[in-house]
Amino acid sequence: MAEAKNGKKKEDKKAIKSAEKVASKGPAIHLDPxxxxxxxxxxxxxxxxxxxxxxxxTARLYGFQMYDAPVLEHEELYKRKAGEEITEQMYNFEDKEGYKVTLRPEMTPSLARMVLSLMRAETGEMAALLPLKWFSIPQCWRFETCQRGRKREHYQWNMDIVGISTIHAEVELLSAICTFFQSVGITSQDVGIKVNSRKVLGAVLRNSGVPDxxxxxxxxxxDKLDKIGAEEVVKLLVAEPINLEKAVxxxxxxxxxxxxxxxxxxxxxxxxxxxxxxxxLLFKLAEDEGVVLFSGALKVKDAFYARHQRWA
Structure with missing residues (x-):
């Protein structure tokens, strides 16, 4: 065992010396990505x-089919539908043919584009059997400040159900997440799943006089509550462009x-x-899973879903 370790150390040193030798022959090579x-x-x-x-x-156990889309997307797809914070963080540029494109910051707009492509324009009917149960593991990009646990590229597991409007779709997704946790030895002692509702938060904002x-x-x-605190969030809500009364x-x-x-x-x-x-009802149906927690806030990534509830 000791001989194997010594051999590995020698190989590592040789590799480092080789890289340094190559670098010394020309312009400096960045060894870090x-x-x-x-x-x-x-x-x-x-x-x-x-x-x-x-x-x-896990996804296939629940009857989901895998899909993917180009990592390079039309910039307009995100500027029209995503929240302002996402559009400001895009890796966007103009290609050699003059098209404005971006590395995808999230997968949902690509999913929406693909679903719409299955819709017959003349009738509005889907050219596929509903519900669609699709999953993906995309690499996404956002140009944001690097910090511990937060990089400019990330991979995520998406599971989407298209064509079911009842709460049972959410229950199935929660069950799938719990099944995954169990498969890797994670229990309710280790994690909790925060659940929020666009409908509930929407009702609160409407009652408070916030226009749609x-x-x-x-x-x-x-969404910035955890990052900057309640006092700073209140300041942002009363300022442009939202302009709420301080009490509200x-x-x-x-x-x-x-x-x-x-x-x-x-x-x-x-x-x-x-x-x-x-x-x-969602909490009642999901109570057997034992890891579902309530969250009053609605995350930024959900802003796109708020505009496409008819697909849920």
Whole structure:
């Protein structure tokens, strides 16, 4: 064993000397990848392939089919539908033919484009049997400040159900996530799944006088609660372009910081509305999983889903 380790050290030293020798013959070679990216050595790839294998195994167990799309997309696809924060972080440029393109910052717009391509223009009918149950493991890019646990490239596991409007689609997705956790030895002692509702938050914002056209900007600001704190979020809500009254902004922030659905409903003044009842049903159906938690805020990535509920 000791001989094997010594042999490996010698090989590593030879590789380093070889790289230094090549670098000395010409312009300096950057041995580190570009900022915010990473190399995957064989040991890293083994772990990645193991996780990806579990994702694929779980998705197929629930009847999902794998799909993919180009990592290079039309810039307009994101500027029209995504939140402002995403469009500001795009790796976008003009190609040699003059087209404005971008490395995809997320997968949902590509999914929407593909689903629309299956729709017959003359009738609006789908040229595929619904529901569609698709999954993907895309590499996504965002030009943002690099920090611990947050790079400029990332891989994510997406599972989407198109053509079911009931809460049962969400329950199936939650069940699939729990099945994956169990397959890799993770239990409710280790993790919790935060669940929020666009409908509930939408009702809160409408009751607070926030117009529908400002829903996305408001969600983007609320999403910053954990990063900048309640006081700074209130300042952003009362400033341009949202312009809420301070008392209203404070009530929204207070409500979205709630830890339970009951607390949220009381603070937000939505009581037992249809939106809250639907979310209660979700928790009831998912209670056997034991890892589902309530979250009053709606993440930035959900802004796109807010505009495409008819597909859910």
């Amino acid at each position: 570009p900022a915010g990216t990473r190399d995957f050595f064989p040991a890293d790839m083994r772990m990645q392939n193991y996780i990806y294998g579990k994702w694929k195994e 056209q400002k829903f996305t900007e408001t969600c983007v600001v609320i 902004a404070e009530r929204i922030v207070h409500a979205t910081s709630a830890k339970t659905l009951d607390e949220f409903a009381n603070l937000a003044g939505v009581g037992e509305s249809d939106e809250v009842k639907e979310l209660r």
